Amino acid sequence: MTALATEQVNGRTLVNAELFDRLTDFCAGEYGLERSVAERVMDQGLAFLDVMGRTGESLSPSKLVDPAWHTFLLHSPEYTAWCQERYGRYIHHAPNSRYRDQAAMVDAVAKMRAFGYVVDESLWGTKADCNEPTCCGDGPCC
Structure with a gap:
């Protein structure tokens, strides 16, 4: 069982500031988000990925957080190395929508x-x- 953490952290600390800014800018442009929203999305996406990486469990991000994962995946050298x-x-x-x-x-x-x-x-x-146009098979429209 995992011990509960006592200090709260942000996902953005999992990558260097330059990469976080590049990911945020891409996410904002690609998904039509205000930069402040894209920052929140990337922060949550990185935290989510860290939990999956550390636990080995398959989890699913929310519809609003999924663009962070897509953004990081598209920066494949950085994502793979990370x-x-x-x-x-x-x-x-x-x-998987289920x-x-x-x-x-x-x-x-x-x-x-x-x-x-x-x-x-x-x-x-x-x-x-359904999150058209980037549905990826995770909604009834796909």
Whole structure:
């Protein structure tokens, strides 16, 4: 069992500031987000990925956090190196809508909190709707 963290941390600390800024700028441009929103999305996405990397569990991000994972994946040299250096393996993205229900989001959030991450509740909604045009098979429109 994982011991609960006593100090809260942010996902953005998992990469250097220059990479975080590049990822945030890309996420904002690619997904039409205000930069301040893209910063929050990237922060939560990195925290989420760290929990998966550390636990080895397959979790699902919320609809609003998933763009962070897509953004990092598209920066493949950095993403691959980050996964290998931190976890000794690559964290694959295998979308599946059945994992995006309220119970799954509550579980992901609880695990993030257990590892000490600050959780932005507004980005971890309930069951996701289709997220066109980047659907990836995780909604009824795909």
